[in-house]
Amino acid sequence: VVANEFDRVLTRNGARGLNASTTYEATTYYVELPANRAKLWFLMEADRMRNPVFREFYTERSVVAEERRMRVESDPGGALYEAFLATAYRVHPYGVPVIGHMSDIEGLTRRRVEEYYRRYYGPNNAVVAVVGDVVPDSIIAWAEAYLGPIPRGDEPPPVHAREPEQRGERRVEVVFDAEPQLLMGWHVVDAAHPDFAPLSVMASILAGGTTSRLHRRLVLEEKMAQGVSASLGPGVRDPLLFTISAAPRAPHTVAELERAIEEELARLRESPPEAAELQRIRNQLEAGSVRRLRSNLGLAFQLAESAAFHGDWRETFRQTRRIAEVSPEDVQRVARKYFGRENRTVATLVRPGAGEVVP
Secondary structure, eight states: OOTTHHHHHHHHTTOEEEEEEEOSSOEEEEEEOOGGGHHHHHHHHHHHHHSOOOTTHHHHHHHHHHHHIIIIISOHHHHHHHHHHHHHOSSSGGGSOTTOOHHHHHTOOHHHHHHHHHHHOSGGGOOOOOOSSOOHHHHHHHIIIIITTSOOOOOOOOOOOOOOOOOSOEEEEEEOSSOOEEEEEEEOOOTTSTTHHHHHHHHHHHHSSTTSHHIIIIIIISOOEEEEEEEEESOSSSOOEEEEEEEEOTTOOHHHHHHHHHHHHHHHHHSOOOHHHHHHHHHHHHHHHHHHHTOHHHHHHHHHHHHHHHSOTTHHHHHHHHHHTOOHHHHHHHHHHHOOGGGEEEEEEEOTTOOOOOO
């Protein structure tokens, strides 16, 4: 066995950062190469796609199992997040961890994995984003020459499961010998929905940097939290969760953080943000978009995601424009629409014997 031979060939030709990642909706392979080695990438990738060799399968399976132990079973934040998603999503696959449960990993065989790869990892199900000092006509010609002859695989089966409307608050408590943590989530919309832009702005208003409302109140002024963040996830295509996470600073508790977060949400429901606050958020988000364009790899990720999930590479730029058009009233509207108690899931991490009852 020649370990990591694929990586070694590319590295000898100037490649760096060869890696892969898997999310709920895609597996992404990425690498940075000299522009004059783009053809080599097509040759190598076509050979891997047509003739995959699953060397050292059981060694790699052990690596994945160890990754789960490290990131979930031995990590308090990972254990809490897994329980949080499983509680919020009772029907949709978002409630099942991407890496799988340990029994899923241990049950994998080389044959099963190869069969799955050959079914779904064909050129008909792939999006290739190339960013750099290249000749577009050459890229298209190499794609057709190397990837075109490979037989089509199966189309991935659509996800028909739809999470039903939540009709009451859900709570889960994870006991772990670690500092307490809090996750609060509300079912919202998918990334293609018109409300996604105002929800993104709302996340930044609440916890986007040191000037955000929750950071300023919980971390700087009242000093009851070590940190706070807000995000939309865990996927892209189907309705997501708007999640706020925070860690209390002793002697404060997760119950205090929860009450303070609800108070800030109530403020947004009662009155829209000031125009100046909204402009600051727009400036931050636009600056972030510009910074992402500085990196060829970062831009490639954006283009690939836009093409794969939205069918158009321009979508990443349209989303920036939609955010710029969000009004204060839009933010107040989504705060009122989605952030009711009956639509809320709360997960808390507590030490053994230290469970809290939140009124």
